[in-house]
């Protein structure tokens with residue numbers, strides 16, 4: 001997957017909407033564009049996409065456009081095209097690729113997933129920062145404060161859900177897994193050391209997250225509030241730093257599309273053996 005794709009979303013949508021954004025990927029054929037791309041372009045058959053200001057050659061763009069137009073008019077070919085572009089392996093590879101790159105891209109929508117836990121009153125949801133995805137370990141990581149309620153919830157109910165949505169691609173990914181908490185161990189220290197002090201100042205908070213305050217409060221010691229902290233200043237927070245590691249058990253992938261959505265379910269057993277199935281959207 002190219003960075004230009006990741007930055008700009010679906011280039012075919014941009015074509016169809018006559019967007020002048022320079023956002024086509026260098027190799028559009030290696031990605032799965034919207035199924036709608038066929039329909040959108042056909043619906044306005046006289047629309048030839050404007051040639052974007054991008055590194056793609058004009059010939060290449062036209063060849064790709066006409067290939068898609070032809071595919072959209074031939075039901076057999078179109079079905080083939082959908083299968084071709086949406087193999088289960090390709091979808092999973094794409095999801096993994098996005099998850100791997102999201103933490104380092106501030107604007108990537110999957111950098112801020114929703115983490116779901118089970119509390120005493122039922123389901124609890126909150127936004128977190130995705131810090132890392134390790135495909136080899138099938139593990140998602142985020143940080144939290146030892147005193148936050150979600151830590152106790154995860155200790156009691158390690159089964160966890162993560163929710164990701166990409167508005168540009170209309171892709172929802174629902175992950176389930178089992179969570180392990182790391183505090184003061186080698187892995188937690190590795191993540192702490194790799195984090196910028198700006199991401200760690202919260203661990204100097206005076207009171208537990210969720211404590212009732214008498215007045216509006218940043219919950220930081222007055223001498224540390226309202227300014228960037230140095231590495232030395234955040235260091236005492238290490239003892240409150242918890243690394244949340246969720247080992248994947250399933251990924252439910254859904255691509256919403258007015259002309260026909262697609263859904264796929266990937267599951268891993270305890271040995272890491274994977275099954276993959278198409279699912280009714």
Ligand SMILES: Cc1cc2nc3c(=O)[nH]c(=O)nc-3n(C[C@H](O)[C@H](O)[C@H](O)COP(=O)(O)O)c2cc1C
Pocket residue numbers: 112124125126127128129130142143144145148149150151209210
């Ligand atoms: C953009 C954003 C990113 C956040 N990232 C984290 C995070 O990485 N870790 C975390 O514990 N809380 C994070 N929070 C705060 C949580 O959403 C939540 O309010 C807090 O962790 C308390 O949750 P709890 O009471 O369920 O433990 C973030 C909030 C926002 C708005």
